[in-house]
Amino acid sequence: MRNETSNNHLDREFPMSNRNFELIADVAYHITGIKLGDHKRNMIYSRLARRIRALKLQSFDQYCALIEGQEGPEIHEFVNAITTNLTSFFREPHHFEFLANKVFADLKRQGQTRRVRGWSAGCSTGExxxxxxxxxxxxxxxxxxxxxxxxxxxxxxxxxxxxxxxxSADRIADLSTTRQQKWFMKGKSGEQVKVKSSLQNLITFKQLNLLHNWPMKGTFDFIFCRNVVIYFDKETQKVLFDRYADILKPNGYLFIGHSETLHKVSDRFRSLGKTIYQKIR
Incomplete structure (x- = not known):
């Protein structure tokens, strides 16, 4: 018989049993498509323990009872708690260099429609x-x-x-002084900065589950979906990348994360190197 508390610290504030973790992982997968392997156990414990305290519950059993039906007000907070948001400005800078020197350069040169659409799918905190x-x-x-x-x-x-x-001001410390001054306003204390409206006016922010229906009607010139599909299994990845191909313009570009690949996942793109792909069909 399997030890019900294996891989679990018995002295924790809220012991989390294998049964608890399996239910949490199952709910997470069915709602978001994210696969929570056993190596994520400590992270999940830490994030959901905060929810248990906030709700003034006594145990993971009580919390699991709240989410087991995959509906109700806590499901919204559950999804927010388990999703990972690690990002920075100009992370993986080669992608932005390609965007400037190839994608936008070509669009300017061709210039027939003068219409450009891009999508940051999994935008995290906006960087x-x-x-x-x-x-x-x-x-x-x-x-x-x-x-x-x-x-x-x-x-x-x-x-x-x-x-x-x-x-916080330290989030833009690695940007050039020119970019800091041109695109951000400093708060009175100097500890915070705010993005200028000239950037904000370009962007529409929306909450969206990638596995649900997409409300967008038009097509995109490029899509950034970086460090998102690492949480999905291969079958879910295949479906998602097929949908990306459907909504990209002919020869449109897809940017994915440094640890991700389309190898044996999709044949609708060709690799341009450095996790940059171009739609071929």
Whole structure:
């Protein structure tokens, strides 16, 4: 018989049994498509223990009873708690260099429609879409173009954070002085900065579950979906990348995370190297 408390610290504030973790993982998978392996146990404990305290519950058994039906007000908080939001401005800078030197350069040269659409799918706290917006403002002509960027995330809390556009000053410390001065306003204390409206006006932020129906009607020139599919199993990845191909324009671009790949997942893209892909069908 398996030890019900294996891989669990018995002296924790709220012991989490194997049965608890398996139910949590099952609910997470069915709602979000995220696979929670056993190596995520400590992270899940830490995040959900906060919810147990906030709800003034006594145990993981009580918490699991709240989410077991996969509905009710706590499900929203559960999803926010388990999703990971680690990001920075211009993370994986080669992607933004390619965006500037290839994607936008080609769009400017061709210039027939003067319409550009991009999507940051899994935008976290906003650093990625604001980085894209900086490139747009720095590269593309200031007038005569219809340019819009969609930024979505499963976690409604980080979407709200993104919309506000306020960050601690140390978050932009690695940006050039020119970019800091051009795109951010400092608060009175100097400890916080706010993204300028010229960037915010380019972006529409929305909460979106990638596994549900997408409300977007048009097609995109490029999609950033970085460090998102690592939480999905292969079958879910195949479905998702197929949907991305469907909504990208012919020869559109897909940017994924440094630890992700389309190898044996999708044959609708060709690799351009450095986790940049171009739609071929």
């Amino acid at each position: 990625e879409p604001y980085s894209i917006a900086m490139v747009i403002r720095e590269i593309m002509p200031p007038s005569g173009w219809d340019i819009k960027l969609l930024a979505t995330d499963l976690d409604s809390n980080v979407v709200a954070h993104s919309m506000e556009g306020v960050y």
